[in-house]
Amino acid sequence: MSTFFFAILAGLVWMGLTADLSWGAFAFGAVVALTLGRFSGLRAHRRFGPLRALLLVGLGLRLLVVFLWDLLLANLEQLRIVLAPRIDIQPGWIRFRSELETPAMRALLGAMLSLTPGSVTYEDISSEEGCFICLHVLDLRDEEQFVAQIRRRFEAPLHTMEVL
Secondary structure: HHHHHHHHHHHHHHHHHOOOOOOOHHHHHHHHHHHHHHHHHOOOOOOOOOOHHHHHHHHHHHHHHHHHHHHHHHHHHHHHHHHOOOOOOOOOEEEEEEEOOOOOHHHHHHHHHHHHHOEEEEEEEEOOOEEEEHHHHHHHOOHHHHHHHHHHHHHHHHHHHOOO
16 A cells, blocks of 8 residues: 555544544644654655546545445345245355455455345455355355346456556
8 A cells, every 4th residue: 555545544543533533633643643654664655646646536426336336235035035925035155266466455355245235245265276255145046147237347446556
């Protein structure tokens, strides 16, 4: 993560922790993070550039919209299942290999999948073949289609952000 994005993230986190949505709170959190990062030896892996920043922000916003849309659909589907006169579900576990390289992106993928109702996620790193994401789904009809949808809608944008 670049130092620029680390400072922005730290400023936003500080605003959330202090429940103060002012520019002063954001600036204080960013300055404290940069100061601590400088003393701890935090170095960016890639140089910051405005074009890269715009691309990452655009990809992040697109991913956020996709996630919020899927979250809305998952909540409506959960509501349909619960309010149905007869609950017809097929719960199950899915285990698929993650193509994401960094633990932070795999954690973000797991968090996004766990936030949808009816699912629980954990990461299996014990295998020598790579990292696997294990996901419990409330209604699993077609496992291959479900994994393909996760890869297309969540993992592909995260992987793009990771290599950018």
